[in-house]
Amino acid sequence: MRNKSARFLILPLALSCTVLLGGVNAQEVAKADHMVEQWLSLERQNSSLESDWQAQQPLLLQRISLLEIEKKQLQAMLSEKSTDTSEVEQKRFKLIEEQSSLESKQEQLAQGVKVLLGQLSGLERLLPTPLQQNWQQESANLSTDVGATPQLAERLQVALAQLTKLAEFDQRISVLQQTLLNQQGEQILVKQLYLGAGLAWFVSLDGTYAGSGQVTENGWVWQFDDSLDSSEISRAIAIFEKQAEPDFVQLPLKLATGGSR
Structure with missing residues (x-):
C-alpha cells in the first residue's frame, strides 16, 4: 500500500513541473501523457488482480486446508518408518x-x-x-x-x-388492514381476512363495501363485489380478533378461471 500511494503523489508533482517549465516541447508532453496512461493501466490491472483474488480465495483456502491435512497424515506415516510407498500414493x-x-x-x-x-x-x-x-x-x-x-x-x-x-x-388465517381503490377510483380503508396465501376477503370499516382477493397467474387481484354479504365477513373477522363468540361462518368461494379471476 505504501508503494501505491507514492506513485499517486509523485505523478501530479511531475505534471506540475511540466506546466511550470513552460519550455517543454510537444514530444515531452506526449511522453508524460503516455506515462499517465501506463500508470492508469497498471492501476486497473491491480484492481482486476485484487478482484480475482477475492473470488478465488475461498477455494484456495479450502485446497490449502486439504493439503495441510494431507501433509499431517503423510508426516505421521513417515514417522512410523513403516510406510509403504503405494499406501502413501x-x-x-x-x-x-x-x-x-x-x-x-x-x-x-x-x-x-x-x-x-x-x-x-x-x-x-x-x-x-x-x-x-x-x-x-x-x-x-x-x-x-x-x-x-x-x-x-x-x-x-x-x-x-x-x-x-x-x-x-399459507398455514394460518391472517387479518390485515389496507387501502384499496374501488371502481370509482376512491380509496377505501378495508380489513382483509386471508385464508392462507392464495385467498382472502375484505370489508370496509363501515361495512359498505365488500369483496374478495385471490392469486392469479398475473399476480394478486382484489375485486369489489356488491353481492357479497359484508356482515358475514365482518363477523368472521370479529371472531378471529376474539371480539365475537366462535361460530360457523359462510364465506363465498370464487375460483380463478382463465387467469382473469
Whole structure:
C-alpha cells in the first residue's frame, strides 16, 4: 500500500513541473501523457488482480486446508518408518478424489441455489402484499457493500427464510388492514381476512363495501363485489380478533378461471 500511494503523489508533482517549465516541447508532453496512461493501466490491472483474488480465495483456502491435512497424515506415516510407498500414493489419491468430490458438490449446490433464487423471484409477484414485504426484508439482509457478492451460504439462508415465511403464512388465517381503490377510483380503508396465501376477503370499516382477493397467474387481484354479504365477513373477522363468540361462518368461494379471476 505504501508503494501505491507514492506513485499517486509523485505523478501530479511531475505534471506540475511540466506546466511550470513552460519550455517543454510537444514530444515531452506526449511522453508524460503516455506515462499517465501506463500508470492508469497498471492501476486497473491491480484492481482486476485484487478482484480475482477475492473470488478465488475461498477455494484456495479450502485446497490449502486439504493439503495441510494431507501433509499431517503423510508426516505421521513417515514417522512410523513403516510406510509403504503405494499406501502413501493411495492416501494421496484418496484425498485428491475427496477434494474433487467436495468441489463438485459445492458447484452443484451453487447451481441449485441459483435455480431456487430464480424460482423465488418469479413467485414473489404472486404473493399478497404483506408477504411480499416480508420477503423484501429478508432480501435486504444480503450483503450491500459496493462490489460485494453475497456468499452462497448467505443466499441460501435468505431463500430458506423466505420459504419458511411463505409456509407459515399459507398455514394460518391472517387479518390485515389496507387501502384499496374501488371502481370509482376512491380509496377505501378495508380489513382483509386471508385464508392462507392464495385467498382472502375484505370489508370496509363501515361495512359498505365488500369483496374478495385471490392469486392469479398475473399476480394478486382484489375485486369489489356488491353481492357479497359484508356482515358475514365482518363477523368472521370479529371472531378471529376474539371480539365475537366462535361460530360457523359462510364465506363465498370464487375460483380463478382463465387467469382473469
